[in-house]
Amino acid sequence: MIADVRSPDDADALVTRVAGGDEHALGVLYDRWSPLVFSVCVHILGDDDEAEEAVEETFWQAWRQAERYDVTRGAVATWLTTIARSRALDRLRASRRRQEETMSHLSETKRAAVDATTRRGDDPARSAEVAERRVLVRQALLALPLEQREVLELAYFRGLSQTEIAEHTGQPLGTVKTRVRLAMEKLRDRLGILRERDA
Amino acid sequence: MSAMTHEEVRELLAAHVMELLLPEERASVVAHLAGCAECAREVESLRATSAELALAAPDRSFDARRCNGVRSRLLARTAADRDARARLAAGQLPEREPLSLRPPHATAPESAGGWRTASMVLAASVAGLILFGGSILVQSRRELAQARESESQRQRLIAGLIGPGVRLIELAPTERRPGSARMFWNQTLGAWTFLAYDLAIPAEGRTYQIWLITPDDRRISAGIFTPSADGNAIATTTYALAADSLTAVAVTEEPAGGVDAPSGDIVLLGAAR
Incomplete structure (x- = not known):
């Protein structure tokens, strides 16, 4: 992991305090990271109300599982956004079970695959390190071929299985699998993760 | 499903960290990872990559009213949770997670x-x-x-x-x-x-x-x-x-x-x- 994405020591200390049952620390954690977590949730769910619920569930899980946080495995931001993605996808999948996905949503999804890497705005996250890292990740994604970027978007933010991606893109399953693998490996290399870890 | 070869598992590791595998594929990968340090390292780096993908989500404003509402509900749940844990420690009650306190929209x-x-x-x-x-x-x-x-x-x-x-x-x-x-x-x-x-x-x-x-x-x-x-x-x-x-x-x-x-x-x- 690259140094600039490492959470500051105080962020790790906050999680330790949360693990010890310190509600104030959870409040500080929430104030610092909820804008980022909301961005992730609303991007996945496409609905502010649903995203709001997912944000609450994310920090609730963080409260309940803070003792499992492993500082050696990633920054606080990625720990929280990993939880956020899971909670948001749970809601998305539950929603899908209730309602057939519409073609209009699929076309939005395709646009979102591009938007995710090109849109800029005021960064709601207070952490400058994470703001910089967000730019880096977007740039790394933007450097991928469009079809690889699309499978990552569909898999990561829409929670589609490889089979579902194949159906929606009209590509053979084997092609989708290859794109997922290539996209992830290229992204990892562009983010310098392998080099850092191998060093 | 018969045991996968090392090469077959390598092909699936990216999908594995993104939780895209079918249950039987996942079982084979997990079984292989238990005995293959090389693949385990690969998974670690891919997992870190996957986690960072979330950072690519477009910025969206979390408006103050919504943000404060979630904060209040969250801290109410944690307070109730702490209370429940204390009672549990005292042998007074079975543990039960506090539910969300979301008010009607x-x-x-x-x-x-x-x-x-x-x-x-x-x-x-x-x-x-x-x-x-x-x-x-x-x-x-x-x-x-x-x-x-x-x-x-x-x-x-x-x-x-x-x-x-x-x-x-x-x-x-x-x-x-x-x-x-x-x-x-x-x-x-x-x-x-x-x-x-x-x-x-x-x-x-x-x-x-x-x-x-x-x-x-x-x-x-x-x-x-x-x-x-x-x-x-x-x-x-x-x-x-x-x-x-x-x-x-x-x-x-x-x-x-x-x-x-x-x-x-x-x-x-x-x-x-």
Whole structure:
């Protein structure tokens, strides 16, 4: 992991305090990271109300599982956004079970695959390190071929299985699998993760 | 599925960290990872990559009202959780996670110059909860186990009592009679939490009714309640009211079921400051 994405020591200390049952620390954690977590949730769910619920569930899980946080495995931001993605996808999948996905949503999804890497705005996250890292990740994604970027978007933010991606893109399953693998490996290399870890 | 080769597993590791594999594929990968350090390292780096993908989500503003609402509910849950853990440690209760305290999205607007009866949740007589000196005592394990709803009522109660936007209105008896009450108005959540102590039990066919009195002398019903045998009561409701739209809170004694406009004697009254 690259140094600039490492959470500051105080962020790790906050999680330790949360693990010890310190509600104030959870409040500080929430104030610092909820804008980022909301961005992730609303991007996945496409609905502010649903995203709001997912944000609450994310920090609730963080409260309940803070003792499992492993500082050696990633920054606080990625720990929280990993939880956020899971909670948001749970809601998305539950929603899908209730309602057939519409073609209009699929076309939005395709646009979102591009938007995710090109849109800029005021960064709601207070952490400058994470703001910089967000730019880096977007740039790394933007450097991928469009079809690889699309499978990552569909898999990561829409929670589609490889089979579902194949159906929606009209590509053979084997092609989708290859794109997922290539996209992830290229992204990892562009983010310098392998080099850092191998060093 | 037969055991996969090392090369076959390598092909699937990216999909594995993104949780895209079918159950049988996942089982094979996990089994392989247990004995292959090289693949385990690969998974670690891919997992880190996957985690960072979330950072590519476009920025979206988390508006302050929404953000504060989640914060209040979250901290109410953690407070309830801490309380439950403490009771668990004392061997008093089985552990149960507090539920979300999300209020309804839309609160019905007041009708112009009219009356509105909000649904009031009665907790005291049903759930066996007593608020006493700021801490909640559970009268009976059996009652709590029987009334699952009481748990969410308790959490809603806590949510209404805390937060930066909570105002307190003290109610005192209007005549020489026992009883007092407090209304906690959580303006952020639009939550009203009413706590009464030492009230006389109303006569058969009668009930107490709570009223929010506005500067233009509207009297908005905030629900009816009947105290428990010891004269205590807790009641909560949600109702959006502008910060400058409350003059006083009153309690009257009315026919059972409540009325649209106050008709009985005012039992308790408190000015909003």
